[in-house]
Amino acid sequence: MIIGLTGGIASGKSTVSNFLRSYGLPVVDADVIARQVVEKGHPAYEKIVEYFGKHILDEAQNIDRKKLGSIVFTNEEKRLMLNRIVHPAVRLEMKNEAAAHLKESPCVVMDIPLLFESELTHMVDRTLLVFVDEETQLSRLMERDGYTEAEAKSRIAAQMPLKDKVQLADAVIMNNGSLEELKEKVEIQLHEWKII
Numbered sequence: 001m002i003i004g005l006t007g008g009i010a011s012g013k014s015t016v017s018n019f020l021r022s023y024g025l026p027v028v029d030a031d032v033i034a035r036q037v038v039e040k041g042h043p044a045y046e047k048i049v050e051y052f053g054k055h056i057l058d059e060a061q062n063i064d065r066k067k068l069g070s071i072v073f074t075n076e077e078k079r080l081m082l083n084r085i086v087h088p089a090v091r092l093e094m095k096n097e098a099a100a101h102l103k104e105s106p107c108v109v110m111d112i113p114l115l116f117e118s119e120l121t122h123m124v125d126r127t128l129l130v131f132v133d134e135e136t137q138l139s140r141l142m143e144r145d146g147y148t149e150a151e152a153k154s155r156i157a158a159q160m161p162l163k164d165k166v167q168l169a170d171a172v173i174m175n176n177g178s179l180e181e182l183k184e185k186v187e188i189q190l191h192e193w194k195i196i
Contacts, residue, residue, distance in 0.1 A: 001107045001195070002098055004124030006115035008162045009155055010141035012175040012182060013130045017111045019186045023196055026101035028094050030112045037089040038063050044089040051081060087118070095123065107195050116168050117160050128189065129169035131162050136176050 005020070005027075007013030021027050037044045040061060048063060049056070052071065058064040072079035094110060101108045110124055121127060132140070134156075141152040166172055171192075173185045190196040 001126065001193075002102075002124045003107065003109045003193075004115045004121060004127045005109050005111045005130070006113060006127065006165065006169075007130035008132070008137065008159050008165070010137050010144060011130045011132045011162060013111070013113070015179070015182065016128075016130050016173060016175075016186055017109065019183055020109050020190075023190060024105075025107055025109050025195070026105050027109045027111050028097045028101070030090060030094060030110070030114075033093045033097070034086060034090050037086060037093055042089070044085050047085045048082065051085070052078070091120070091123065098123075114159075116165055121168075126170045126193065127168065129162070129165050129172045130175050131166060131172050132175045134162075137162070 003020075003025075005013060005017060007016070017027050017029070036042070038048060039045060045063065048068070052068065056064055056067045056071070068082070072082050094112075098108045098110060112118070112120055112123075115121060115124070115127060137156060138149070138152050141147060141155065142149060145152075147155070171189055173182070173189060175182050175185075187196070
């Protein structure tokens, strides 16, 4: 079984991901893979340099994420092109990693922050959403990243609201309490799905 783990910024998804790892479940992390597929030697790296030009590279010939980011955040067409290069490479690598883990483990977790937004539910068997109420999400984000309230609100607003994701998820873990409570809820869900 492949579980699609998702949440929102400052929802506690990474903490849940670590809890799942502690139960021996392999976790395929979309963010980690997204960084790997644009490294030198990967086909996506070559395509990005070919399209955007060598001026996006740093001295070591690696893609300078800030330079590339400043281009794609101000140009919708170029942002879409970057996504067309990177997303298929990420999906392919995630599928390959999951398949490799499934040879040794009956269950794999795919940690995909934009699982619903990117319409990637076809890649997983069940979806697990880490949910936090808006006030808690806002205060955690401000505390964690040192954002002002306005900065934190704009980052939260850039994502699909967690309350909308609830309707789409197979299971929801509420994360408004302590770490101990969160761990207990994860354990209960794993028992419910007969994973542990």
